[in-house]
Amino acid sequence: MRVLVTGGTGFIGSETVIKLIENKYEVVIVDNLSNSKEAVLDRIETITGVRPTFYKVDCCDYEAFRGVFEKEKFEAVIHFAGLKAVGESVVKPIEYYANNLGSTSNLLLLMKEFGVKSIVFSSSATVYGIPKRVPLFEDDPVLSATNPYGETKVMIERILEDACAADKNLNAALLRYFNPIGAHPSGLLGEDPNGIPNNLMPYITQVAIGKRDHLRIWGNTYPTPDGTGVRDYIHVVDLAEGHVATLKKLVTNPGLVVYNLGTGKGTSVLEMVNAFEKATGVKIPYTIEEPRPGDVAANYANCDKAAKELGWKAKYDIFDACRDAYNFQQKNPNGI
Numbered sequence: 001m002r003v004l005v006t007g008g009t010g011f012i013g014s015e016t017v018i019k020l021i022e023n024k025y026e027v028v029i030v031d032n033l034s035n036s037k038e039a040v041l042d043r044i045e046t047i048t049g050v051r052p053t054f055y056k057v058d059c060c061d062y063e064a065f066r067g068v069f070e071k072e073k074f075e076a077v078i079h080f081a082g083l084k085a086v087g088e089s090v091v092k093p094i095e096y097y098a099n100n101l102g103s104t105s106n107l108l109l110l111m112k113e114f115g116v117k118s119i120v121f122s123s124s125a126t127v128y129g130i131p132k133r134v135p136l137f138e139d140d141p142v143l144s145a146t147n148p149y150g151e152t153k154v155m156i157e158r159i160l161e162d163a164c165a166a167d168k169n170l171n172a173a174l175l176r177y178f179n180p181i182g183a184h185p186s187g188l189l190g191e192d193p194n195g196i197p198n199n200l201m202p203y204i205t206q207v208a209i210g211k212r213d214h215l216r217i218w219g220n221t222y223p224t225p226d227g228t229g230v231r232d233y234i235h236v237v238d239l240a241e242g243h244v245a246t247l248k249k250l251v252t253n254p255g256l257v258v259y260n261l262g263t264g265k266g267t268s269v270l271e272m273v274n275a276f277e278k279a280t281g282v283k284i285p286y287t288i289e290e291p292r293p294g295d296v297a298a299n300y301a302n303c304d305k306a307a308k309e310l311g312w313k314a315k316y317d318i319f320d321a322c323r324d325a326y327n328f329q330q331k332n333p334n335g336i
């Protein structure tokens with residue numbers, strides 16, 4: 001089966017490409033390299049022995065994107081491409097709506113023209129907004145997200161719902177990721193953010209290698225066991241496996257399906273710091289700062305539906321993820 005992976009040189013995309021190749025899928029990557037590097041292809045080839053077909057194309061560029069569909073034949077698409085920095089989206093909402101919605105509508109128009117009937121969409125737990133209760137279930141209400149980035153995910157989920165309602169032959173899986181962390185066990189691929197990391201794990205690993213002085217913990221007065229924010233941290237390799245399991249589900253023509261991809265377990269910031277220190281032996285100094293605007297107290301998943309319908313469950317824990325993330329950071333102190 002030949003699969004198009006948009007955003008396939010990114011953190012989650014590249015791990016998913018590895019799992020696809022290992023499961024004997026043929027992979028074509030389309031990526032504009034706005035937040036990743038072409039060198040990721042070398043790493044994928046080193047790990048799998050296969051170099052996926054690659055097009056440096058922006059999914060917002062309809063004619064260039066159409067050119068890929070004219071050259072290649074796909075049975076399915078996994079759509080990762082998009083801008084994804086929460087804070088940046090608040091400052092640049094128009095760019096986020098234009099890019100994330102424009103790229104997706106181009107993709108869906110081209111899938112329709114070229115008869116591609118299955119799409120796996122990289123959604124996010126952010127679509128749940130400020131959770132009324134945790135753990136979150138797939139049929140919990142999708143509220144307006146707390147930022148334009150999250151809003152683009154809400155809107156794209158609506159677009160896919162409407163597209164599936166209009167075309168009974170279209171199959172779409174909305175995968176709501178919680179907090180992806182970790183790296184490929186080889187240390188060749190991992191989270192490689194530009195500039196100062198927004199997310200917790202890459203900030204911790206940069207402190208661990210001495211690139212950053214200390215971790216700033218955004219608030220310890222939340223209504224959680226130790227006052228710091230609680231999240232559902234899922235190993236990126238588990239996440240990648242979830243995409244392969246979802247492709248197999250779409251072959252059964254289920255129409256629109258929605259799954260939480262998490263571990264079902266909440267971990268606080270302080271628990272993560274302690275886990276990292278235990279897993280790596282490296283001390284992480286930190287200060288307690290004011291809460292970060294837009295943060296929620298707790299956000300973690302119920303993943304029974306993915307277990308039941310996809311036969312998928314997260315296998316790795318936060319200690320595995322800390323070890324793998326640190327290994328990647330040590331081997332790539334300045335990124336890939």
Ligand code: WQD
Pocket residue numbers: 084086123124125126177178179180198199200201203215216217218219228229230231269292295
């Ligand atoms: C996790 C916890 C912070 C950094 C975001 C997006 C979400 C998804 C995953 C794309 C929180 C605390 C963090 C730091 C800290 N991305 N923290 N110091 O905000 O849960 O989710 O990334 O889909 O859409 O919203 O992840 O890693 O930023 O924060 O104390 O330097 O760590 O307050 O409690 P978040 P995060």
